[in-house]
Amino acid sequence: MNSLGRHILVEFTDCNSDILNDVETVEKAMVEAAKTAGATVINSTFHHFSPWGISGVVVIQESHLAIHTWPEYRYAAVDLFTCGETVDPWVSFEFLKKAFQSNKYSALEMNRGSLHVMKREDFHPKKRNDTAPIAPNAAHKIARNVWFTDKDEHQALSLRYNEVLFNETNEFQQVRIFDTPAFGKMLSINNMVMCTERDEAHYHEMIVHPAMQLLEKAENILVIGGGDGGTARELLKYPSIKKVTLVEIDEAVVRASRAHLPTMASAFDNPKLELIIGDGIEFVKKAAEASYDLVIIDGSDPVGPAEGLFTAEFYKNCARSLKSHGMLVSQGESPLFHQKTFVDLHRCLKGVFGSQNVNTLLFYASSYPTGMWSFQVASKKAMNPVKDLNTEKAAQFSAGNKLHYYNEGIHAGAFAVPNFVKKMLEL
Numbered sequence: 361m362n363s364l365g366r367h368i369l370v371e372f373t374d375c376n377s378d379i380l381n382d383v384e385t386v387e388k389a390m391v392e393a394a395k396t397a398g399a400t401v402i403n404s405t406f407h408h409f410s411p412w413g414i415s416g417v418v419v420i421q422e423s424h425l426a427i428h429t430w431p432e433y434r435y436a437a438v439d440l441f442t443c444g445e446t447v448d449p450w451v452s453f454e455f456l457k458k459a460f461q462s463n464k465y466s467a468l469e470m471n472r473g474s475l476h477v478m479k480r481e482d483f484h485p486k487k488r489n490d491t492a493p494i495a496p497n498a499a500h501k502i503a504r505n506v507w508f509t510d511k512d513e514h515q516a517l518s519l520r521y522n523e524v525l526f527n528e529t530n531e532f533q534q535v536r537i538f539d540t541p542a543f544g545k546m547l548s549i550n551n552m553v554m555c556t557e558r559d560e561a562h563y564h565e566m567i568v569h570p571a572m573q574l575l576e577k578a579e580n581i582l583v584i585g586g587g588d589g590g591t592a593r594e595l596l597k598y599p600s601i602k603k604v605t606l607v608e609i610d611e612a613v614v615r616a617s618r619a620h621l622p623t624m625a626s627a628f629d630n631p632k633l634e635l636i637i638g639d640g641i642e643f644v645k646k647a648a649e650a651s652y653d654l655v656i657i658d659g660s661d662p663v664g665p666a667e668g669l670f671t672a673e674f675y676k677n678c679a680r681s682l683k684s685h686g687m688l689v690s691q692g693e694s695p696l697f698h699q700k701t702f703v704d705l706h707r708c709l710k711g712v713f714g715s716q717n718v719n720t721l722l723f724y725a726s727s728y729p730t731g732m733w734s735f736q737v738a739s740k741k742a743m744n745p746v747k748d749l750n751t752e753k754a755a756q757f758s759a760g761n762k763l764h765y766y767n768e769g770i771h772a773g774a775f776a777v778p779n780f781v782k783k784m785l786e787l
């Protein structure tokens with residue numbers, strides 16, 4: 361070879377556009393293409409553009425492989441640059457042709473650093489790098505710049521992630537678990553954040569403890585949704601509870617949580633928990649009258665299977681299944697992000713439980729868009745959620761169970777809503 365390196369400029373056209381827009385698949389293909397050709401991978405960095413397209417580089421001991429994709433044209437521009445005799449860039453070319461399912465392609469090979477036009481000189485650098493060379497097959501660094509975004513058409517919350525650990529789409533929804541550097545593992549449904557390891561305690565403690573602390577007697581509890589297990593975990597901290605029935609429509613949520621979110625899913629091993637994979641809406645239709653002390657609706661946002669969890673018919677059935685002192689807590693969305701759903705749910709519950717028997721509770725949800733989230737707390741009998749709290753008991757419970765978020769002060773503060781929320785809810 362009379363040059364330092366070989367550079368193949370490749371045009372892959374008529375490719376599979378979904379593949380060209382899947383940053384993990386593209387990165388894996390590029391890294392594999394390098395390794396298959398005998399190269400030693402040093403690191404790779406890939407970026408997934410919004411709304412689509414990928415750029416990335418795999419740095420190899422023998423130069424680099426680079427890519428830019430335009431899924432909307434089913435096109436990828438790829439550079440395969442290798443130096444030395446041991447790596448054949450055409451092997452990478454063949455590998456990528458298959459990986460991107462390219463039906464039309466062209467390639468232009470150039471020699472780089474032609475020895476006809478340059479002469480080697482003695483080089484005595486001021487600064488030498490004498491670190492050991494990278495061993496072939498050594499683990500390489502990955503610097504992915506890929507982001508998960510929970511958004512509507514005007515606002516969003518984004519979290520950077522490293523890996524997608526679980527990804528399944530079934531008849532109900534898309535369930536994914538991401539590994540994020542800032543929030544740990546995160547469960548998402550249909551592209552919306554459900555919970556993250558770092559702040560799930562805010563949500564799960566606040567959906568459970570304010571109501572549980574207000575109930576004098578709570579033995580039999582129904583949870584609709586909550587397939588990650590976090591709500592059940594908090595409930596099972598009360599020795600007075602004899603049974604928790606959890607009705608989750610999508611077994612994939614439970615499976616994903618068991619595999620990747622063990623601190624929440626630990627509840628599924630508790631003998632007091634009965635897990636039913638089924639439709640919660642149908643379940644409450646058939647539930648016996650006056651059977652539960654507390655019903656918790658730990659549903660997703662009102663798109664897909666959770667839509668029916670925001671209707672008057674559903675809440676009438678829940679109310680019927682509650683004992684005379686019973687309470688209901690429902691995931692209430694955000695007054696800033698989902699204003700209409702937030703207001704509609706509050707009004708709907710007032711219609712079912714009576715206008716004096718519904719209270720709004722706000723808490724800080726750092727991984728949900730806008731950070732301000734709500735639960736609606738309804739009760740069969742009249743009560744004051746702040747004055748009726750036994751603060752000493754709540755303080756003891758919080759300290760005794762080493763709670764992360766809930767305490768007697770948070771309880772009182774959570775039921776105080778800002779003026780703009782009062783206005784929205786006509787309080």
Ligand code: SPD
Nearest residue numbers: 553554555586659660661
């Ligand atoms: N956008 C988030 C709505 C919250 C949905 N429920 C979360 C489940 C946690 N157990």
